[in-house]
Amino acid sequence: MQMADTPYSFPDAHGHFGPYGGIFVAETLIPALEELRLAYEACVADPEFIAEYEYELKHYVGRPSPIYHARRLSEKFGGAQIYLKREDLNHTGAHKVNNCIGQALLAKRMGKPRVIAETGAGQHGVASATVAARYGMECVVYMGSEDVKRQAANVYRMKLLGAKVVPVESGSKTLKDALNEAMRDWVTNIADTFYIIGTVAGPHPYPQMVRDFQTVIGKECKVQMPELAGRQPDYVIACVGGGSNAIGIFHPYIGEPGVKLVGVEAAGDGLETGRHAAPLTANAKVGVLHGNRTYLMQDEDGQIIETHSISAGLDYPGVGPEHAWLKDTDRAEYVAVTDGEALQAFHDLCRYEGIIPALESSHALAYAAKLAPTLPRDRILLVNLSGRGDKDMHTVAERSGIQF
């Protein structure tokens, strides 16, 4: 699963992407991470494991996901052609399941009967509960109590799938606090528990492992784009919260200098208001949180601050360390779009293509809407449509003043 076709070889043996990443955890977690790293390395070198993973992606998830040329939307934007990588068509409705299948298979190999996960909007929680049901594992999902209130449908979905949802009352009662709580569970129950982290953050080997499981997105694109469009795209655009869908589609293209990579963060109410979730675009200070070093939304005393985005999946104060490295080396560009811009793109895709996108993915679309008109019609923008928008009905309706 390593990229053999590019000289890019990050992270190093200790999980560092340049100055980012690493293993910044208490000693109590070190042996568990070492056990995980060794098990992961053994699995990815095992053709049987890879074959099982690929079988599950094909027959359970429904991969490969198609690429779709959004002609009417391209016409509306008036410029470059928009192609959508349809991760929204995966089982469970988003890219998250690619990673959950991989980690659940790994848990099975390691003989861990219990999996835990953190979740913000509930997508990763649902994907974790799904694979736990699929493989007959006990599943506990930690979710900030604020998010439990906002995402009642997903909470019920997880319960239907047999997972126990634990509301987290500490801190800001959102995703970062759910992650803290999941870590505490893990350190207490290390012997029988596997922690399925949902994004490319956390201590090594998580950023590498989650990336590797998500690169199926970009690998498929590299095959599909020449078939559909006759060539590779000029731009690959994806939203970035923790950054797992973005790294999944970016990574196979890192060694292709003709392909520009653009990560789109959540500007929330606007970067100038401070109420956003865009640590890369806003050039936030570098620090240490959740086991890795990266750009972090923080106050001057180094306390992590609350973030703001209409999209719960992007509402995270950090960002995967590999994105920090891609930013510093200028291999990827990071921009941010506001809640309003993302909503506009959400409505556009509904009306022009009959596809209801997740609010997260709508951020990537919103940047494509800005970029496309500045480019000739023969240019190609490949947008990762990382998830579908069913989960966001309440949020969007509320913004339009509609009550169900």
Add this chain to the structure above:
Amino acid sequence: MSKIQTTFQRLQASGRRALIPFITAGDPAPELTVPLMHGLVAGGADVIELGVPFSDPMADGPTIQRASERALAQGTSLRKVLELVRAFRRDDATTPVVLMGYANPIEAMGAETFVDAAVAAGVDGVLVVDYPPEECFPFAERCRNAGLDPIFLLAPTSTEQRFADVAKAGSGYIYYVSLKGVTGAGNLDFDEVARRIPRIRAAVGLPVGVGFGIRDAESARRIGAVADAVVIGSRIIEELERSPRDQAVANVTAFIAGIRSALDSLDTTLAGATR
């Protein structure tokens, strides 16, 4: 020689165990921190671990997290913590103070600035929970050169390789986490601790303190029988949560004095047995 080393040498010479209480700076209120520190010393503390509050204390249980939240709500930044240590030093020049916290507030201040400011304020050691030795060799070296003991954790699951890394980076003492889990949890395995401590002491060459899960005189006594120091944290925070403001210092002092006398009775027994 650092104040921490001197303290351990003095205690070892008299066959006594160190008592190391932990409180979070700024909890329950910043103006109570310095009086509490003096109270801990009066109750028999040999070293004070002072928690630097952080918004995301991943390695701590609910009790210390609540303490962090209360402290942060009252503006207890790292700079403020250093001011509190400076204030404590006006009346106590000898009791070692160890700051215990997370990496990000230190990195936000800048490691160099932090080390200088900590030494100037009268801090003696620093334990950064999410800095394992391999991620912080330069920081640990900077601390040692400035006379600040970098203190590291070891756990029941730590390998011999980890002992070697800690031996290379650490000084002062080792903080042995006596159970799998977060601060304040239960299920202390005394036999496991008894087996591990001598090996760690031999491999690292530093005194070993044991914490996480010590809640009363009895558990302190049993740990004290094998360790060089006993660390108590969550239990003190709970005492503070139960106490009216005007009795907080008195209650914590009395609680620590109880642990102290349990440890001292043990020391007498041990000393008698060896002589």
